[in-house]
Amino acid sequence: MNTHYDVIIAGAGPGGSTCALTLKQSGLKVLMLEKETFPRDKICGDAVSSTAKRVLRQINPELEKELxxxxxxxxxxxxxxxxxTFESLEIEFPHVGHCIRRIDFDNWLFNKALTNPTLEVIQNTSLKNVTTDDKTATAITHNGEQFTAKIIVGCDGAHSIVAKKLAHFKVDRKHYSGATRQYYRNIKGLEGNALEVYFLKGFLPGYFWIFPLSNNEANVGFGMLSSTIADKKIDLKKSMHQIINDIPEVAERFKDAEALEDIKGFGLPLGSKKHTISGNRFMLCGDAASLIDPFSGEGIETAMESGKFAAEQIMRSFTQDAFSANDLKQYDERVYKKMWDNFQNHHLLQRLLGDRVWLINTLIKVGNIPYIKKKIPTIFY
Known part of the structure; x- marks a missing residue:
């Protein structure tokens, strides 16, 4: 087995697969290490925004057509x-997005990455340690295998080994959220083209969601800032059960619905705090780089865009033989130039709303004023 490559990508999710796909024409020998075996589930809200389609289109217009x-x-x-108070505000999106189960979307994107002729993939292999020196990045797996490359890209999720070992990331609960997900079928009144978000008294700060999937199924979840969960000792799974069963307006819609799985939990490292997301011979993408939207919790598109940026930086670095921390700062600058204003604005909105019931009620009312309603999509897009 070959053990030396030009590039090692840790993780085959949207960030890693997009990085590998962007490197398709580079001729670089790429190794992708994935701890699971595809197709695999990823606990998430399953919302794929129009930004993800733009990233695919920029790589190859045929990819967007295929999606x-x-x-x-x-x-x-x-x-x-x-x-x-269950007053609603309907916001029309300027571009069509999608809801796709992560087991399906990630597998589709992973298979597109496999069209890279110089990509080798090893699945069911988790990282134990990662090191870098002046000449090499080294990845050591749990089964003792050792691989080296000129550079490593950490796309290995919220619990990234690359981020912990090379960037020394630690969980900051003020910039981290916890959430739950449960798939359902036959929810009453489900609209197939609308994301439903509920700010519920007694369950703030945080929100409950119902996102429509194909086959009359839905992704149902509840999320909250981790610092609040810890301070108030909140059980997210219990809270979600209470929302579905004890709040009349919600319970009525779920009375004939069928739960397709047990409630599952997941963590979201938020983009509300800037990190150093590159260094000597490494870069971080997506959840590993804490690039999740602080308000909406969306992370698929930021993972894909950062994966594309990382690949483009890699190609420049090979042209110049430049892999130092100083050389790779261009990647951090590009990521945050693209995403930071949005993250800051959404973090401000997250903090402003908090558990202020009166403010949320007022904003929903004001948001229904026609002139203001037209302006709302520009806040998010």
Whole structure:
């Protein structure tokens, strides 16, 4: 088995697969290490925004066309926000997004990455340690295998080994969220083209969601800032059960619905705090780089865009033989130039709303004023 490559990518999710796909024409020998075996589930809200399609289009316009032909998806044209008094605000999106189960979307994107002729993939292999020196990046797996490359890209998720070992990341609960997910079928009144978000009294700060999937199924979840979860000793799974069963307006919609799985939990490292996301012979992408939207919790598109940026930086670095921390700072600058203003604005909104029931009720009312309603999509897009 070959043990030396030009590039090692840790993780085959949206960030890693997009990075490998962007490197398709580079001729570089790439190794992708993935701890699971595809297709695999990824606990998430399953929302794929229009930004993800733009990233695919920039890599190759045919990729966007193929995604549009993907059958197991819903086309999302709007969001419906509900206040604690259940007054609603409907927001039309300027571009169509989608909801696709992560087991399907990630597998589709992973298979597109496999069209890279110089990519080798080893699945069911988790990292134990990662090191770098002046000449090499080294990845050591749990089964004792050792691989080297000129550079390593950490796309290995919220619990990234690359981020912990090379960037010394630690969980900051003020910039981290916890969430739950449960798939359902036959929820009453489910609109196939609308994301539903509920700000519920007694369950703030945080929100409950219902996102429509194909086959009359839905991704249902509840998320909250980790610092609040810890301070108030909140059980997210219990809270979600209470929302579905004890709040009349919600329970009525779920009375004939069928739960397709047990409630599952996941963590979201938020982009509300800047990190150093590169260094000597390494870069971080997506969840590993804490690039999740602080308000919406979206992370697929930021993972893909950062994966694309990382690949483009890699190609420049090979041209110049430049892999030092100083050389790779260009990657950090490009990522944050693209995403930081959005993250800051959404973090401000997250903090502003908090558990202020009166403010959420007021904003929903004001948001229904026609002139203001037209302006709302520009806050998020």
């Amino acid at each position: 549009l032909q993907f059958e197991r998806k819903t086309n999302i044209t709007k969001a419906k926000l509900y206040s604690p």
